[in-house]
Amino acid sequence: MSWEVVIGLEVHCQINTDTKAFCGCSTEFGAEPNTQTCPVCLGMPGQLPVLNTVAVDKTILTGLAINAHINLESKFDRKNYFYPDLPKGYQISQFAVPLVVGGYIDIPTKDGGEKRLGITRIHMEEDAGKSMHEGLDAVSHIDLNRSGVPLMEIVSEPDMRSADEAIAYLKQLHQLIRFLGVSGADMEKGQFRCDANISVRRPGEPFGTRTEMKNMNSFRFIKQAIEFEVLRQIEIIEDGGEVVQESRLWDSVKCESRSMRSKEEAHDYRYFPEPDLPPLRVSQQEVDAIKAGMPELPGQLRKRFETEYGLSSYDADVLTQTLESAAWYESLVAAHPADPKRCANWMANELLGRLNDAGKDLSESPVSAARLAELLNRIGDNTISGKAAKDVFDAMMESTDSVDAIIEAKGLKQVSDSGAIDAIILEVMAANPAQVEGYRGGKDKLMGFFVGQVMKASRGTANPGMVNQRLLELLKG
Amino acid sequence: MEIDVRKVAMLSRIRLTDDEAAELGPQLSSILGYVEQLGKVDTDGVPPTAHPHDAAMPLRANVVTNGNRREELQAPAPKTESGLYVVPKVIE
Amino acid sequence: MPFSSLSEIQNRLSSGETTAVEVARLYLDRIASFNDELNAFVHIDPAHVLAQAQASDKYRSEHDARPLEGLPIAVKDIFCTQDGPTQCCSNILKDFHAPYDAEVITKLKEAGAVLVGKTNMDEFAMGSSTETSAFGVCRNPWDTERIPGGSSGGSAAAVAAALTPAALGTDTGGSIRQPAAVTGITGLKPTYGRVSRRGIIAFASSLDQAGPMTRTVKDCAMITGAIVGHDPRDATSVADAPAIDWLAACESRDMKGLKIGKPKEYFVDGMDAEVRASVEAALKKCEELGAEIIDISLPNTEHAVAAYYVIAPSEASANLSRYDGVRFGHRCDNPEDLLDMYTRSRDEGFGSEVKRRILTGAFALSSGYYDAYYLKAQQVRTLVQQDFTAAFEQVDVIATPTSPITAFKLGEKTDDPLTMYLSDIFTIAVNLAGLPGLSQPCGFANNLPVGLQWIGPAWREDSVLSAAAAYEAATEWTTRSPAAFGGES
């Protein structure tokens, strides 16, 4: 009898603001320890929180992007527990009434369809600091630079039925969040963290007991951890045991999880309304304004790129990874409207490939969309061949000379003058009498040989169309 | 009303001696016994009040206003090392 | 001069009859003479006080005087000050120096006040007698065997014995009004949200509010006018609070047309008969002054105390979690491990009343009890508020006794926390509803001062001050002061 896997995910995502959720400290990553702290985020006596307005707007934007409902009145609560990196002894979070409720994300399925995965809620909260233990004997060190950084916690419904679905959901969410610019979502910097609630059951039966898997900081580890946990639970049940509801910590080095029960035992978070913060109220007008300013989302863009520009779904996907790249592509098309597919090929394969090799971002590209369009226009008007254009493009990445100047300097201008082409062809024919003989004797396949030789002799500048045409003529004899 | 004083003390991270626990148990019972009169009040449909006034939360601009005050802010700390707070080892 | 009101001292300063330095010296001398007996101050730095007074005299010689120019004001040890320690009368904050001033301290400084020192209080403001202070009990100048009330007992005793002409206190369940009542002075708790809470060590955040403790109603108004105002860094400080002409409110000399509500729940069997008689007499006086006394009912009064003793400890249990021995405050010696550090530091640092409240609050919020305790208390809080709203449709202000009893003996109630809690029954509802409340002296019972409490609608401190000023002008209770400290009783 088979097992069905049930997975729900909680994603903690750092909202990219300049300052922390409740104070005026910088959120810049990588500063010297405890240099970005103040009496508020250190939880010093008498200090009070005041919420960052941009954190609210970005959470609303995220909510709108997942088709969720925005609560015009939401509330903050205190979640009480002691931990050395939690300065106040409580975390300010939204428990009873979160800002965002009920939304969804569609993921592609293997059969080419889509599966809708529910999102229960998105609530705002503050991050804790960082505890460091490595290389220390009997002590831990606490850095509170991260204390109070704004987070949104995105809680899914238990709608995923495999590790692959979970990963598909996370990748989609990750892309969406980066696309909206609401988070850097850099997993290595801890800006996009995931906990997974996992259980197994026989199909059709009620949910089994779930465990919560924590500390998975890459998509690969998440997949491994879920697969490990599913097998562990099945084994327990098949051996006649019972799964214990608990939190488990993923150890990516040993590739196994271990129980955090010791830590859980005394947990009773004693949530209650944060008395230092009155309810958060946003008006429908404010929500509408954020909605009006919301960019076209990756899913919509992808579909539009496919239909409007005739792109393959692969290219459409690559170009809609970020809002910036989609916009870049569209400005390229605007400057080279003749061939949107050529634009996509050049951007996806040539530009992004080269940038990727150089470890650069699209924003750091030495070639602007307008400049690339100039190059593509030269292909379009037969000034240069596509092959030669790649040489020109290499040069463009290194210099600011104009496209035409580079073409000129490299002598790559395409030769479309039939006299000049005829001269080259006759030279090639004279040098290869045996092949001429063979062709004339019926070996049509030798055409390719002649084209190659002519192109070579012209250092790629001969117009291939004309070369074909003239060869046919001259070889006839 | 019986109260597990030790459990509540653990939640609150306060060590209690046996004497303290023996004294606090009945005191808490008496306080909470008094509070139980709330149970008699008819509060059906009465909304809870968390804040005395019906006011909305003011928000703060997303502008950095704080610089590095580490030295000054760590002056009252019981133990620091190279700008880090030091505590007995945290076991996860 | 020591028993002069703040405004009298202000007159003498502006006429040049005296200087801020002379005034400061006078009170520093009295503190030196009497503080050992009363233990009203827990920290005093005479040189720093004189330096502030000198600076004020200099300022006056060069500019127009500011609203509180050169006037000595003491503050409860709950206000964070960059100068000197801020310890909240707790061992857990022993020798803590705050790297910031509370917003009200900044405002007092900007108004030209001379900050005299830190006054004694119940540890973390949890108490009604100033007996839970880690720095020893404070005594009532009218009878040093008795408590000065609490939690702002040090501020009350200091003003009553004229160790300072004025002080700041905080009021969570009556901590300004009750000590003012039992020491025969005047104290105002403003509307919640009127005064910034930033930099005031939190006890129960939805109830705490700072206010003045002085000899006269006008003195209260002078200080309140200087410390109110929206603080963008306190989200509970209200931005559009109706403005009040604080001094003008104190000019009324009669009560013609004033409707005073007399709630039956505040005149009950079991309260001290002499206290009741004093307050009844005060209300008679108000009638003579032209007021109409209207019997009203605040039916949920009896449940207010129960709701308070859920809400306040719950908020406190979280507010006091930050005292964990990590970033500031007491840490135990040689902790074995993290848990030992937490539990031992907090055991050593907190006194028994604070522990009692933390545990009560943690219990009320714990899983399985939240609905029956915390949620229920919040609903009752709504009912208490509704009682007042209904009452203020009929009347302008409400008058009650501030406390059902006069100052009790030191140690009399320390063994029975619940009885101690019940001494706050007449002040607590005001905090739950966030309303302004004022206590002023209205006579003596058992030779001890009795307080008359005025309660106004939200933001109507002017109503409260007007009624109190008219009563004060028609009586002479504010001129009484404890003979043992050089006053006229």
Ligand SMILES: [Zn+2]
């Ligand atoms: Zn900060």
